[in-house]
Amino acid sequence: MFLSLKSIELAGFKSFGKKTELVFGSPIASIVGPNGSGKSNVAEAFRFVLGEQSMKSMRSKKGEDLIWGGSPGLSRMNRASVKVTFDNSKRLLDIDFPEVVVERVVHRDGVNEYLMNGTVVRLKDVIRLLAGANIGGSGYQIISQGEADRILNASPRERREMVEDALGLKLYQHKKAESERKLEETGVNIDKTKSLRRELAPHLTFLRGQVEKIEKAREMKDELSHKLNDYLSRESAWITQEDTRLLEEVKAHESELKQLGARVTDARHKGGGSAESALRGLQQKLSEREGKLSEARRESEKLVRELGRAEGALEANNVTVEAIVPVPHVRAFAREVDASVAEIERDDDLSSVRRRLQGIRGKISSFIEGLSGAAPVTNEEARQQVQSLSQSLERVQQEESALADDLENLRKKIASTREEGFSAERELVELESAVREAQGKLSSVQAARASVTAARQRFEEEVREGVALVGGGVRGWEQAGIPEGALSEERAVQEKRRREIERLKIKIEESGLGNGEQIVTEFRQTKERDEFLAKELDDLEKSAASLKDIIAELEKTIDARFHDGLKHINDALKSFFTKLFGGGEAKLTVEQPKRRAAKTDFDTDEDDEEDFEDEEELYAGLSISVSLPRKKIRGLEVLSGGERALTSIALIFSMTQVNPPPFLILDETDAALDEANSKRYADMIQELGQKSQLIVITHNRATMAAAGELYGVTMGGDGVSKLLSVKLEEAERVAK
Numbered sequence: 001m002f003l004s005l006k007s008i009e010l011a012g013f014k015s016f017g018k019k020t021e022l023v024f025g026s027p028i029a030s031i032v033g034p035n036g037s038g039k040s041n042v043a044e045a046f047r048f049v050l051g052e053q054s055m056k057s058m059r060s061k062k063g064e065d066l067i068w069g070g071s072p073g074l075s076r077m078n079r080a081s082v083k084v085t086f087d088n089s090k091r092l093l094d095i096d097f098p099e100v101v102v103e104r105v106v107h108r109d110g111v112n113e114y115l116m117n118g119t120v121v122r123l124k125d126v127i128r129l130l131a132g133a134n135i136g137g138s139g140y141q142i143i144s145q146g147e148a149d150r151i152l153n154a155s156p157r158e159r160r161e162m163v164e165d166a167l168g169l170k171l172y173q174h175k176k177a178e179s180e181r182k183l184e185e186t187g188v189n190i191d192k193t194k195s196l197r198r199e200l201a202p203h204l205t206f207l208r209g210q211v212e213k214i215e216k217a218r219e220m221k222d223e224l225s226h227k228l229n230d231y232l233s234r235e236s237a238w239i240t241q242e243d244t245r246l247l248e249e250v251k252a253h254e255s256e257l258k259q260l261g262a263r264v265t266d267a268r269h270k271g272g273g274s275a276e277s278a279l280r281g282l283q284q285k286l287s288e289r290e291g292k293l294s295e296a297r298r299e300s301e302k303l304v305r306e307l308g309r310a311e312g313a314l315e316a317n318n319v320t321v322e323a324i325v326p327v328p329h330v331r332a333f334a335r336e337v338d339a340s341v342a343e344i345e346r347d348d349d350l351s352s353v354r355r356r357l358q359g360i361r362g363k364i365s366s367f368i369e370g371l372s373g374a375a376p377v378t379n380e381e382a383r384q385q386v387q388s389l390s391q392s393l394e395r396v397q398q399e400e401s402a403l404a405d406d407l408e409n410l411r412k413k414i415a416s417t418r419e420e421g422f423s424a425e426r427e428l429v430e431l432e433s434a435v436r437e438a439q440g441k442l443s444s445v446q447a448a449r450a451s452v453t454a455a456r457q458r459f460e461e462e463v464r465e466g467v468a469l470v471g472g473g474v475r476g477w478e479q480a481g482i483p484e485g486a487l488s489e490e491r492a493v494q495e496k497r498r499r500e501i502e503r504l505k506i507k508i509e510e511s512g513l514g515n516g517e518q519i520v521t522e523f524r525q526t527k528e529r530d531e532f533l534a535k536e537l538d539d540l541e542k543s544a545a546s547l548k549d550i551i552a553e554l555e556k557t558i559d560a561r562f563h564d565g566l567k568h569i570n571d572a573l574k575s576f577f578t579k580l581f582g583g584g585e586a587k588l589t590v591e592q593p594k595r596r597a598a599k600t601d602f603d604t605d606e607d608d609e610e611d612f613e614d615e616e617e618l619y620a621g622l623s624i625s626v627s628l629p630r631k632k633i634r635g636l637e638v639l640s641g642g643e644r645a646l647t648s649i650a651l652i653f654s655m656t657q658v659n660p661p662p663f664l665i666l667d668e669t670d671a672a673l674d675e676a677n678s679k680r681y682a683d684m685i686q687e688l689g690q691k692s693q694l695i696v697i698t699h700n701r702a703t704m705a706a707a708g709e710l711y712g713v714t715m716g717g718d719g720v721s722k723l724l725s726v727k728l729e730e731a732e733r734v735a736k
């Protein structure tokens, strides 16, 4: 027969202070030996290596108790290890090795290590691997000493677990538990994700609002850009046109002014200075001539008088000095002499008197001389005098008339010159007003130019501002042509555009979001995060749903297999029971489902129950009913010790029938049996041995006889358990 259990090796485990190996060569191996030699330690070594976590079930309090404690002969160890070797050529274990060695080590500090084919693994891995081969779990396949009726003593719930374990449902239950754990995790993650989304929601809403505003601002900016382009191209065209036109006007006005200036100079020259000086010259000449004329007139009057006197003298022909010397002349002379004499009379200085007298003498002689010159001496002389005077008079009179003519001419000339001056002045006035007019025009054109310059400055400012607001795009007008009607429309239309643009700018400014890149990015990221979370939530919900499906499916499978398996167990139980008791009946029945807390199994306080209401689930345990042949009383409580042992053996054995475990370890399960029952027990062992490998610890000869090989355990004076292969004859001796 194929043996799945090849060997077990104990090193430092409990009483096995020295490394001891048990190699199995028969489907039924029996371990015999005296009390306290260490047989049960072997069964516990199996528990230990298969992952047992209950120290109690290994008769220990802590990990350290499992380690060889030392004896006077052999000092204590620091670690206990048990190694079990499986033949995996038939892939009993779901791992791709022909042989699998599972090892567990415990150290003094209580730390455990698990190894699989020498590689450190987790306990979980060991349990899962073994569960796949229907080994482990509730430990129904290792029946410890005195525990044969454990299944009878167990609660309905524990009993059900043992049955489920025997039916190989552990694997499904592990899967179910795993799925439930995952479902729970998924639930937690769903809640977490939902709460993350909930937390994100207001921020996302806020950002969405902001982004909408930004979008609106962007639209306004686009509109602004469009309007600015139109406006600026019109403005540029208008400014250029106005500039050129006004410049030409300026030039025209300037050249007009230049011409007018020349004419003004000309007119000033004509009317002003030169005319005046000509006039002054003429007037000077005029007064000079007038002087000369009056002189000539005086001369002619004198000559007329002298001629009159000379003609008179000539007519009288006896001309005397008295006649020709004018009386005033003599009177003046006499007054002069009289004055000089009066001075002399007042003068006491003789020399001065003499000098004055001399002076008087001089005066007298010059008076006499004067008289003698003036008075013609003869008539001839008088005639000559008249003649010469007449001639002189004629000459003077001619001169006089020439001067009078001159004067007449001069006066005419002065009048005409004056007239000329007046007309030049009139022209100048006219010209000056023309200059003023031209200057007025020029300055108004220049004012217009200044306003164009101001418009250009404003335009440039608008361009700068536009670039700052909507970017270089506003310069689009530089390439584009002049918009239609830009040069012919009313300025007011353009002004209206400008106002519209200003309004738009204010609106954009009021939106106060700038270009909002950061907010848009944040919104995008937040949205992506939210979408990611939504997707994750969806995935989680899907996986929760599929986990629920899996769980439901597993529950269905477990339920089906359980009921089916239970039926088979009951059939087998009936047969074993009849065999052992020669009649009667034992039966496992599913109890009415009871409420129980889903999470906390046994430690639920009465008070807490309400809190767990939601998490409660229905659980139906397994009860056992026994009716013995020829006995009226039913129920477990009334069975004798031996009857209990028989019932539990029947139950354990029937449980192994449906899904036989690879091996079964029975530690003195037959201890309470009488001889007849021991024989029946041995028969059953042999029957079981056909399906499962058996390791039976016993003191019973019948059981020993059923085994294919026997091991004797002894303990020497050093307290170390020793193992040796024995023959049946020796075995009985060894066992005692």
Ligand code: ATP
Pocket: 013, 014, 015, 016, 033, 034, 035, 036, 037, 038, 039, 040, 041, 042, 065, 066, 067, 068, 069, 070, 145, 713, 719
């Ligand atoms: P019985 O036939 O009476 O059931 P047994 O052969 O099953 O006896 P065990 O119970 O397996 O005997 O062995 C118990 C022995 O193992 C005791 O002598 C005990 O002192 C010894 N032992 C248990 N733990 C340790 C340990 N950590 N170090 C040394 N010896 C230990």
